[in-house]
Structure formats: C-alpha cells, structure tokens
Amino acid sequence: MSLKASNKIDTNKYELEISIDSAAFCDAIQKVYKKEAKNITVKGFRKGKAPLATIERLYGEGVFFDDALNLLYEGVLLSAVDDANLKLVDVEKTDVVSVSKADGAELKVTVIVEPEVELGEYKGLKAERITPVVTDDEVNAEINRLADRNARIVAVNDRAAAMDDMTVIDFEGFVDGVAFDGGKGEGFSLTLGSGQFIPGFEDQVVGHSVGEEFDVNVTFPTDYQAEELAGKDATFKCKLHEIKAKEMPAIDDEFAKDVSEFDTLEALKEDIKAKTLERKTKTADDEVENKLIEMVVEGMKAEIPDAMIENRSNESVREFDYRLRSQGMDLETYLKYTGTTVEEFKETFRPQSEKQVKIRLALEKLVEVEGITATEEELNAEYEKIASSYGIEVEQVKAAISESDVAHDVTLNKAIDFVKSSAQIKDVAEKTAKKAPAKKTATKKAAPKKAEAEEKTEETAE
Secondary structure, eight states: OEEEEEEEEETTEEEEEEEEOHHHHHHHHHHHHHHHGGGOOOTTSOTTOOOHHHHHHHHOGGGGHHHHHHHHHHHHHHHHHHHTTOOEEEEEEEEEEEEETTTEEEEEEEEEEOOOOBOOOOSSOEEEEEEOOOOHHHHHHHHHHHHHHTOEEEEOOSSOOOTTOEEEEEEEEEETTEEEEEEEEEEEEEETTSOOSSTTHHHHHTTOOTTOEEEEEEEOOTTOSSTTTTTOEEEEEEEEEEEEEEEOOOOSHHHHHHHSSOSSHHHHHHHHHHHHHHHHHHHHHHHHHHHHHHHHHHHOBOOOOHHHHHHHHHHHHHHHHHHHHHTTOOHHHHHHHHTOOHHHHHHTTHHHHHHHHHHHHHHHHHHHHHTOOOOHHHHHHHHHHHHHHHTOOHHHHHHHSOHHHHHHHHHHHHHHHHHHHHSEEEEEEOOOOOOOOOOOOOOOOOSSOHHHHTTTOSBOOO
8 A cells, every 4th residue: 555646736635646555455355255245145155155256256346345445445545644744634535546456446535634834923922911919809709709608598578579589479461451371470489680570570579568469560672582572561460479588697707617617707818819819810821821822823824724624613513512411411402402503503613613723733833843742751741630630540541542642732732831931921910990880781581581480380481
C-alpha cells in the first residue's frame, strides 16, 4: 500500500492517488471470505463450507471486492494522508480507478485538509488585568444570601399579603363573563412579585387577607400566546387560602456557628472576603488569558474550511446528547420539547465552534513554531489530574486516552503559558463605584405559566 501522488487541486483540498498492492488486497479478500462464507449456501457443500474459488465462480471474482476495499480503506487513507504530510478534516469523494486480484487496487481520494496557518504577533502582547478588591458591601451581600438560605418559612395570619409573600390561591378567569380554558386553578402556589402571572395580577393580590374572596381585573398582553385572549380584558375570581413569609435569622455569632465552621461573625466575614478575592483573582487571570488568545487569533491568517467548523459543531451536539443521557433524557426528546430540528440546534453551536477551531489552529501553530513539547513528567501529571477528576485509576485513563492526545493537550496549555509569560500585562485597579439598583420590571408571562401550573391547577393554562 502506497501513496503514488498528492496533488493540490484547491484551497485546503488535495487529490490523493493511492495504490493497494495485490498481496494486501488478496489478504483482505480472504478475511472477508472467512467472515461472510458462513452465510453463503452453495449446492454440494455444507452451509459456510464452500471454498472461495467456488463462490467466485458462482458470483464473480469481484464478489468480495467492495467489502475488502472497505476493510482496508481507513488504514490506507490515514497512511496516505500521513505520507503526504497533511492533516485530514474530511473526505469529499473516493473513486476506484481499477481493482483486481492480480493487480490490487488504485484509488483517487479527494480530501479536505487543515489550512496552512500564518501567525501574527504573539510575543510581547499588551493587556490589562484587573486588580480585584472585595468591598464590605460584597461581603455583606454574601452574608445576606446565607441568611436568606437559612430563613424560616412561617405562616402569616395577622396581616394582609405583601410583595415577596408566598401565597396559596384559587382563581378562575372570565372574559366578557365567560370562563375561558386554562384560566382556572385551585391551591395554586404563587410568590407575589415573581412575575409568574400576567402584569397586574400579583399586585392586586397584595393587601388581601387569608380567607378573603376578591376580583382581579387585568388585560392580557397583545402578544399573549393564546390568540383568543390577546389584548382582552379579564376578571379573575380569587380566594386567598394561605400567606407565608420568610423569617430571617439574626446575623450574629450564633448565626455564624450555625452556617459555618467559624465561631464568630467576624471570622466568617474574613473567610468570605478571602474566598471572594481568590475567585475574583482567578476570574481576572482568566480574562487576561482570553484577551491574549483573542489577540493571537486575530493576528492569525488561515483559510479555514467549513468542514472543520461543521465537525466541531457535530461534536458539540454529541457531547450535549451524552450529558442529556446521563440525566435520563436524550437529544431526540429534548428537541421535541423545544420544537427544534437537529440542524437548527446544531447551528446554535456554530459561533462557539468557529472560535474553538481558530484557537486550536493558532495554538497548534505556535507549538510547532516554538518547538514546544511535553515531558514525561508533564504527561504523568496530566494523567494523574484526569484520573483524580473522574475518581478512577491512572491505568484506566491511560487505557482510554492515548499518550499523543494527552501530549497534544499539554502542549496547547504550554503554548498559552508561553503567550502569557511574554506578555506585557498592566495591573489596573477594579472600579468599586456603587451602582443604582436596577428597577424591577414586570415580566410578561402567562397567567399562570403552563409548566408551573399543571401540577396545581385543574385546568392548565395553554
């Protein structure tokens, strides 16, 4: 088996002329015959016992040619691509020029290959890195989140409903005095201010007490999903059954003991400050790294074949499907729920895929230009890291992931470190000016939303 010629016929496209010698081809025919003969019945022989020559006389010499070529194809192609010093992306077409037992086979394969890459500047790049600070407001905000997570839910019977209360209500909606489908619910849990219902509904529950019956008058949004209700005035007959509210704990040393391993509130705050600073520093470092890599990619010149982006998008879809299956779902079911086709879903990955392909090409070229390699110690450390993250033995990882794949990842990471180490990074102070709180706006949603209402209502909103 050999590469006879490699001819560039277009940008990132080559035609490979490949020869398969007679001995290799005949050996492949023998392998196919041994596999397939057991399914062939020939008069005068027990099933599966007819000699190859007899089968060829009956069905023609080429009876096993296609299967033999298929058996050899991948190895022959990869060998030819390697001999041509190309990086395969996809196969556009394969033509069988000639094939016989006496002479073997001649193939012409048109392949799409990775592009030639020319790097721009990648040394001495300039970037700014935020020097993070942690304010008292940030620490107190985290303390308040801890308090909120540890708040008690208590029944309220001595006052009327207020915003942020958790209520249980019955409701039935009417338009022009006629009840409409999907407008009735009993024992429905509604947090006031959550925006679960159409604008104006939750505001009108405020001020009512447990046991009270009242009307809520609203107008459906003009873009409401049920066209027969869009823009219509409606009245909901309501009854309020329960009011519950959060009872926040006192924020003191006892609180610190309850929610952490610390004995004092001050110690808890210091820990929160340290961890927040560590997190923000990591974020700042990551942002600098991303900026530097973007600069390298922007300076790169390469005509990237669309097949590379398409392949990366396909991989992303497969990875998403794998994650879904680990959660008890699959891609087909997910697409049905979302009303999306596979092609539409795959298209959502395209911008990310294009960016990933460009980054990989730039870093691989940098590895080549700078002669970056992975040491044995680095390879072992990476295997250990992978094994630790999955909670399995290192030998299992080595059996599953080839050393060349691990080396590839290690060298790409070293290329990133190379760019960072040579960069001129200026530290700038983080802006800590207080921002005015954003105004809370009503969300235009169904009354109620179907997914949230269906387990609580007798008739779910459509």
